[in-house]
Amino acid sequence: MKEVIIVGAGAAGLMAAGTCIERGLKVLMFDKNQRPGRKLRITGKGRCNVTNNCTPQEVIAAANGGRFLYSALTSFTPGDAMAFFEGLGVPLKTERGRRVFPQSDRAADIADALVRYSRGAELCRETVKKVLVEEGRAVGVKTDRGYYKAKNVLLACGGASYPATGSDGSGYRLSEELGHILVPISPSLVPLVERGGICQRLMGLSLRNVGVRVTAAGRRKPVYEDFGELLFTHFGLSGPTILSASAHMRPMSAGAYTVHIDLKPALDEGQLDARILRDLEEKKNRQFINSLDRLLPQKLIPVIVERSGVPGETRCNSVTRGQRKSLLAVLKDFTVEIESFRPIDEAIVTAGGVSLKEVDPKTMGSKLIEGLYFAGEMLDVDAPTGGYNLQIAFATGRLAGLSMGE
Template sequence: MANRYDILVIGAGAAGLMAAGQAAELGKSVLLLEKNERPARKVMITGKGRCNVTNNCDETAFISKVKTNGRFLYSAISTFPPRDTIAFFEEHGLKLKTERGNRVFPVSDKAVDVVDCLVRYVKEQGVHLVQGTVKSLMIENQAVCGVVLEDGSRIQASSVVVATGGLSYPLTGSTGDGYRLARQAGHTIIEPTPSLVPIVTQESWCKDVMGLSLKNVTLTVHEKGKSKPVFSELGEMLFTHFGVSGPLVLSASSVMDARRIPDYTLSIDLKPGLSEEQLDKRLQRDFSINLNKDFINSLGDLLPKKLIPVIVYLCNIAPGTKVNQLTREMRKTLVDTIKSVNLTPKEFRPIEEAVITSGGVKVTEINPKTMQSKLCLGLYFAGEVIDVDAFTGGYNLQIAFSTGVLAGRNA
């Protein structure tokens, strides 16, 4: 490892790899420092190990899915939109496919292929990828001039890109290092909070159906004092030993204020494709061929087996009631329950379990057209370390790529 480079990038995640590769493409000498043995460890676990690379939508639709500081990202997303991300991977030998919700995945369904593609790219551009941990920035006359490593060695650079991630999934290397470096340069850090995080619920029955995945259900979030729901989407969710998780729940969490969790209620429509009247007719058909069965044994064609005891419990109908003894009122209670399984949020899971961190380097202190610090010449930021975050669906990884491209090219 030399002691001087044109560009030094800290963090070999999605943003850092893209920044390093782009800078090297422009003929600069680039050192990419990663404290883990392997780069892009967080990319390896995204999309349940399949890696949701981006979302195949236009810039306007993309910005509408950014929860925090969307306007700040206009230049980044316009410079390197989702279509460019798709073209980048295809051109570098990784076949992609678009699935429900415009989510883009590798055809192989393997996140490791995305990581291998990015690493191969930076190495082909001549980037020097080295394991090492940065202790501090070297700053002179309000301009960065290099870094000091933990072992005391100094590396000089004309520009430094901080792409260290946030606080989510610390085992992947996201331990807040970038916040410390940003503060050293005088930057304000918006307090990091979990975004896209599982939710702990008060209902004890969730652990009884732990591992059950629901598909094509609608999750709605209501907030006290508001007539309209703050969130309502069709998709997939998962029950856990502590409550609920899965894509729908992660998205819902991003619109909920962690400080006011008791003000929210969750409601699951198990049959969103059926109106209450249609569901009642469906129940009457099912019951007509199960007249002599116990109530609890008559719902197998309608609901997941694991969930039936819960629905029966929530209906407050005796499990052993014969189907031919069910009244219209009982049937209505069952319909209402299936259309609205209510859950009471207790708290978010820890920030370490969040998919993404909300908060980070204050965006008003960063030039949105270049990702350069307004406080320290030659210092750039990219990815999750910045106070921007979006819903689930490939948006956050695209933010990493777009800000990484902008930072790398301008650095």
């Protein structure tokens, strides 16, 4: 009989497996995929933002459910994660926003390092259908091929996003069958569907260095503000700032949120007005619609002119002060109303999951069933982009591995 069964050979499961092996335990690991670490291999657009070069306290502050992670993150800090991967022969680099990547820019290097680290665990390509419990204690699993016994069972099945990678939400069903409460799941770090058709007209346009502010109906303070890149798509908005903003748009409901885009964040209204005035004077005999090509990408011009309410054929030298003001307002506050999130399949992470109230934060052990442990995205924790989600998977996997070895 094995000491430990681990369900899921992803970021959390592989880390837990290696930790158990280091402690001399016999480990049996199940994954429905042929190749371990399938999701890891596509993280960070194939580059894997492996952690964030910050303190554990900063991860705790950034994450939903952060306080629960205190023990996990202080016993395996972002610094520890960096030393760990470098120790496994993967040199790292820190980029903007303290995001840490392998120097090679290859996510596969991270996945392969973890697979090497967990060598010694027996890996079975089988799908776990049920956790076996006897007298309140987890004693093994039933898979699509048979029954397996162990002293401890770790569920590290991931969330429900990108189900083609294997994390299709089955871990939630396994946990629910065991009597664990599930906090309803929802997509996070996910593109946004617009209300109306403005984004569709701008499809394919990517804007760098824009200001993004999200407001919620009935709330005075914006729920999110940042600078960066966004992308117009056939359904709405995507890109780094939008994915990050989505984590702050809960609960989502049709029409509840508006994204405000500042197309010229480097210029205040006075500076931008002076700039527009200069362009209009230079092109005084042209039509207004032909005066904006230095200010805006071509695709955006007809939409901006339409929204400003200034007839496109107006001669530049007859554009009034009031009309300039309307143009200015659109440039500094281009609004897109939001209808919904894109489906969970397209989310980077799943919010919600196994309720933290029923998991011991010091061990990752179930408070309901002895010998049952949880790690990674299936827990009700999630964080913004920046390497935090993998750090959480590694730290909780590590702590579960150590606890099972005790």
